[in-house]
Amino acid sequence: MSQRSMVALKETYRSMSPSQFFYEYKEIAGFSNPARSLYQTVRELVENALDATDVYGIKPDISIVIERIPGTNQYRITVEDNGIGINPDYVPNAFGQVLFSSKYKLRQSRGRFGLGVKMAVLYGQITTGKPVEVYTSPIGSKRVYYFKIKIDIEKNKPIILEKASWSKRGNWHGTRVTVTIVGDWSRARSRVHEYIRRTAIVAPYARITMIDPDGNIVYYPRIVDKVPRGPREVKPHPHGVDIELLKQLIKSSKARTLKEFLIEAFQSVGRKTAENFLKEAQLDPNIDPHTLTDEQLEYLARKLREYKRFRAPSADALSPLGPEIIEAGLKSILKPEFVVAVTRKPKAYEGHPFIVEVGIAYGGEIPALDEPLLLRYANKIPLLYDEKSDVAWKVVNPQNFDWKQYLVSFPAPIAVLTHICSTKVPYKGIGKESVADVPEIEHELRMALREAARKLRAYLLEKKREEEAKRRVITFLKYTPEVVKSLTTILKGDGVNEENIREMLIKVMRKRIKVDNELFEKLVKNLKVSIEE
Amino acid sequence: MTAPYIDKVDIEARKRALKVFREKFKVILDQIMRGENPTLVLPKRTLSNTIYDETRKLLLLGPEKLRRSFFDLHEAKKFMQTLLMARIIYEALERDEYPTIRDLYYRGKHTIVFYDERGKPHEENTWDEQRESDAVIRDIEVFTGLLREEMLILSKEKGKVVGNMRIRSGNDIIDLSKMGHGAYAIEPTPDLIEFIDVDAEFVLVVEKDAVFQQLHRIGFWRKYKAILITSAGQPDRATRRFVRRLNEELKLPVYILTDADPYGWYIYSVFKIGSITLSYESERLATPQARFLGVSMTDIFGYGNKKAYLTEAERKNFIIKAKEADIKRAYELMNYKWFQTPKWKTEINIFLKKKSKLEIEALAGKGLKFLAFKYIPEKIETGDWIE
Numbered sequence: 001m002s003q004r005s006m007v008a009l010k011e012t013y014r015s016m017s018p019s020q021f022f023y024e025y026k027e028i029a030g031f032s033n034p035a036r037s038l039y040q041t042v043r044e045l046v047e048n049a050l051d052a053t054d055v056y057g058i059k060p061d062i063s064i065v066i067e068r069i070p071g072t073n074q075y076r077i078t079v080e081d082n083g084i085g086i087n088p089d090y091v092p093n094a095f096g097q098v099l100f101s102s103k104y105k106l107r108q109s110r111g112r113f114g115l116g117v118k119m120a121v122l123y124g125q126i127t128t129g130k131p132v133e134v135y136t137s138p139i140g141s142k143r144v145y146y147f148k149i150k151i152d153i154e155k156n157k158p159i160i161l162e163k164a165s166w167s168k169r170g171n172w173h174g175t176r177v178t179v180t181i182v183g184d185w186s187r188a189r190s191r192v193h194e195y196i197r198r199t200a201i202v203a204p205y206a207r208i209t210m211i212d213p214d215g216n217i218v219y220y221p222r223i224v225d226k227v228p229r230g231p232r233e234v235k236p237h238p239h240g241v242d243i244e245l246l247k248q249l250i251k252s253s254k255a256r257t258l259k260e261f262l263i264e265a266f267q268s269v270g271r272k273t274a275e276n277f278l279k280e281a282q283l284d285p286n287i288d289p290h291t292l293t294d295e296q297l298e299y300l301a302r303k304l305r306e307y308k309r310f311r312a313p314s315a316d317a318l319s320p321l322g323p324e325i326i327e328a329g330l331k332s333i334l335k336p337e338f339v340v341a342v343t344r345k346p347k348a349y350e351g352h353p354f355i356v357e358v359g360i361a362y363g364g365e366i367p368a369l370d371e372p373l374l375l376r377y378a379n380k381i382p383l384l385y386d387e388k389s390d391v392a393w394k395v396v397n398p399q400n401f402d403w404k405q406y407l408v409s410f411p412a413p414i415a416v417l418t419h420i421c422s423t424k425v426p427y428k429g430i431g432k433e434s435v436a437d438v439p440e441i442e443h444e445l446r447m448a449l450r451e452a453a454r455k456l457r458a459y460l461l462e463k464k465r466e467e468e469a470k471r472r473v474i475t476f477l478k479y480t481p482e483v484v485k486s487l488t489t490i491l492k493g494d495g496v497n498e499e500n501i502r503e504m505l506i507k508v509m510r511k512r513i514k515v516d517n518e519l520f521e522k523l524v525k526n527l528k529v530s531i532e533e
Numbered sequence: 534m535t536a537p538y539i540d541k542v543d544i545e546a547r548k549r550a551l552k553v554f555r556e557k558f559k560v561i562l563d564q565i566m567r568g569e570n571p572t573l574v575l576p577k578r579t580l581s582n583t584i585y586d587e588t589r590k591l592l593l594l595g596p597e598k599l600r601r602s603f604f605d606l607h608e609a610k611k612f613m614q615t616l617l618m619a620r621i622i623y624e625a626l627e628r629d630e631y632p633t634i635r636d637l638y639y640r641g642k643h644t645i646v647f648y649d650e651r652g653k654p655h656e657e658n659t660w661d662e663q664r665e666s667d668a669v670i671r672d673i674e675v676f677t678g679l680l681r682e683e684m685l686i687l688s689k690e691k692g693k694v695v696g697n698m699r700i701r702s703g704n705d706i707i708d709l710s711k712m713g714h715g716a717y718a719i720e721p722t723p724d725l726i727e728f729i730d731v732d733a734e735f736v737l738v739v740e741k742d743a744v745f746q747q748l749h750r751i752g753f754w755r756k757y758k759a760i761l762i763t764s765a766g767q768p769d770r771a772t773r774r775f776v777r778r779l780n781e782e783l784k785l786p787v788y789i790l791t792d793a794d795p796y797g798w799y800i801y802s803v804f805k806i807g808s809i810t811l812s813y814e815s816e817r818l819a820t821p822q823a824r825f826l827g828v829s830m831t832d833i834f835g836y837g838n839k840k841a842y843l844t845e846a847e848r849k850n851f852i853i854k855a856k857e858a859d860i861k862r863a864y865e866l867m868n869y870k871w872f873q874t875p876k877w878k879t880e881i882n883i884f885l886k887k888k889s890k891l892e893i894e895a896l897a898g899k900g901l902k903f904l905a906f907k908y909i910p911e912k913i914e915t916g917d918w919i920e
Contacts, residue, residue, distance in 0.1 A: 068622060471606070474649075475606055475609050476603070476604060477646070478645055479603070479610060482617050482659065483603060486620035487561065487616065490620060491554060491555060496562065501562070504566060505565055505571075508569070508570065529645060529648070530645075530648075531644070531645055
């Protein structure tokens with residue numbers, strides 16, 4: 001069995017909170033109306049599909065089919081990936097129980113706790129009564145497994161309606177999920193298409209195909225072969241703890257002493273660091289963490305957050321896109337004349353590591369707008385709603401950012417891509433549509449934007465210089481024949497003819513236009529002037 | 534068979550002009566040969582570079598120079614236009630032609646088609662309006678130091694002259710006292726006129742063509758030995774040059790008779806000092822000795838000891854109320870140095886006080902004989918003019 005499939009089989013889950021709760025409050029998860037629910041369902045399934053592929057270094061092949069069941073307002077949404085697949089033992093819980101990751105380890109992923117897809121299943125079930133259908137074949141497995149599942153809402157338990165498996169002929173691995181929900185395609189159409197387009201921008205290493213209810217086929221080919229490095233799982237950083245997290249960590253820990261517990265449960269804490277911390281916090285290293293009272297836990301959490309000498313959180317858990325992928329994605333989909341991307345060094349806020357990336361695309365087929373076209377991403381997910389309340393908008397907004405300094409004056413054909421990746425993206429709401437203005441993130445966004453904008457400025461400056469030279473060359477060449485003819489007419493007999501005056505004049509022009517010979521040749525090439533008398 | 538017509542005076546003028554062109558434009562060629570940016574250096578024709586020379590009493594071009602370089606994005610087209618115009622004029626001189634400024638506009642107007650790197654054509658005219666080509670002609674005049682008349686460029690004849698005088702124009706001798714009821718139209722190239730003999734004591738220039746005809750028919754110029762001229766409104770260059778030559782070469786005093794209003798005063802000013810737009814030709818066209826004979830405000834209203842030529846009743850009939858534009862113009866004239874003499878100040882002040890103007894025709898209305906045999910000779914005799 002390959003290493004990848006080991007990972008797939010080891011993913012473990014445990015129940016978190018009753019699905020009843022989400023049934024009552026489905027709006028907060030984005031299922032507020034048929035249009036939004038259709039968009040949200042596509043999104044959850046696509047994000048799971050990508051998480052099952054690129055996170056493990058697999059170049060994603062994803063197909064999405066949205067069909068309307070004739071004569072109804074019900075839609076079947078099927079998403080298939082070539083990912084690592086799901087261990088058949090976990091399939092019922094993965095789709096039929098509102099679950100929580102069993103390990104308190106962190107890493108960047110698109111969906112969190114696999115909550116979203118269960119919401120889609122739940123929503124489908126209550127609006128159409130139809131179960132979710134899953135085909136999956138884990139990497140290395142010789143079989144394909146099939147499930148038809150419903151959720152027992154009161155008990156928060158999966159109900160397996162059908163189950164089958166057969167041996168597989170080819171090498172296929174991955175998962176195919178079909179959910180049926182009540183939706184509103186006419187109102188969801190533009191959002192869904194935009195979502196897929198934006199997803200394709202940051203996943204140029206993926207091949208994405210979508211067939212929509214109108215019969216349109218959208219195809220985004222794979223244009224780069226490199227998949228970004230996947231995130232590694234890391235333990236929480238002590239700066240990021242609260243009482244609740246502490247309790248859970250202690251509960252699942254077998255450590256006998258507080259010192260042992262700290263070393264085992266957190267990153268950036270070794271023997272020496274643990275001793276120093278406990279000494280400064282005046283805590284007994286040998287106390288059994290399971291015996292701590294609420295007050296003591298509160299004190300411990302506070303001291304952990306305040307202690308200054310922990311190493312900064314590890315960025316291993318993060319998976320930035322990298323400048324090449326951002327540039328390739330922007331180039332292929334927006335078709336700009338210039339593109340640049342910047343990936344900043346890892347930073348942390350409140351114990352959570354994060355990396356900010358910014359891409360700028362300029363000119364070409366981008367329309368000139370009164371403000372920058374903003375493409376926001378968090379952990380590789382496009383964010384489409386609530387743009388103006390997002391910290392990224394705050395940073396790129398021409399009222400806050402001096403675009404003129406970078407030779408951009410609006411209306412301008414410019415698109416800005418922002419990507420924030422973190423083990424904990426500070427969303428403003430559970431709908432995951434806008435990022436809160438955390439000062440550390442805002443600062444990094446601004447630094448990244450400046451860095452990218454400086455490169456844009458250099459490009460525009462060079463372009464301006466070239467255009468200026470071109471304009472001069474054109475102007476001079478345009479009028480040269482008249483000037484040559486006039487001088488020849490007036491001064492004939494002085495040993496001059498049109499040819500030699502022209503040559504001399506071009507020589508002077510070349511000297512006056514301060515560009516290198518190569519550019520000059522390029523500018524002069526193919527230009528022609530004629531006079532109609 | 535008659536021999537081909539040869540105009541010797543013309544030929545000489547052409548030769549001179551061609552030579553100047555070659556010398557001036559050789560400088561441009563030399564610049565190019567030295568690898569320099571070809572540059573036309575010419576006096577600036579702007580109001581700020583128009584200077585009133587107090588001693589010579591002339592409007593002249595100041596010392597400011599304009600450098601028009603070909604390899605200067607903003608000057609390239611003008612440079613091209615200047616050279617294009619120079620070529621057309623040069624060719625006309627060579628071919629014994631007499632173009633008008635309108636002809637030159639049409640000859641030089643054509644389309645430059647520029648094909649960009651994609652082969653897409655872009656069209657541009659060498660010039661679009663005559664305003665542009667006229668400006669370039671003026672530039673060539675200042676660049677070469679040749680007036681358009683010296684380049685044999687014609688304009689419409691406007692001025693007329695009669696008097697006891699014989700001139701040579703082309704190959705013909707013309708007796709200006711034998712023009713019948715008509716008059717000799719002053720040719721656009723008055724420098725090519727030769728004065729043969731003259732029997733006259735002064736020159737009278739009348740703004741209005743109709744008054745000129747009346748004075749001609751009543752025999753004014755015979756009786757008073759005058760050369761009678763009309764500019765028919767604003768004087769053209771030829772009339773001004775002709776008047777200047779009469780004054781300068783024949784030492785005849787020049788009197789100017791216009792309407793009594795700021796426009797009439799400005800016509801006088803153009804004869805005497807030069808015009809602002811064409812200040813570069815003042816040296817050759819202006820007649821600094823010209824005298825303003827009338828009609829003056831003091832003729833109408835009297836002043837101090839001077840008795841008015843018009844009675845109260847006549848004033849009531851003949852005077853026209855000044856318009857807003859007249860008053861505005863009067864205030865402008867007050868700013869010009871040459872209108873700041875005591876006599877002119879008196880004129881302008883009376884005008885502004887009375888807000889009245891008067892046309893010369895009104896004096897003829899009082900009686901042509903009054904105008905011809907009393908008003909004009911009396912004013913000349915008594916020295917009642919403004920310098």
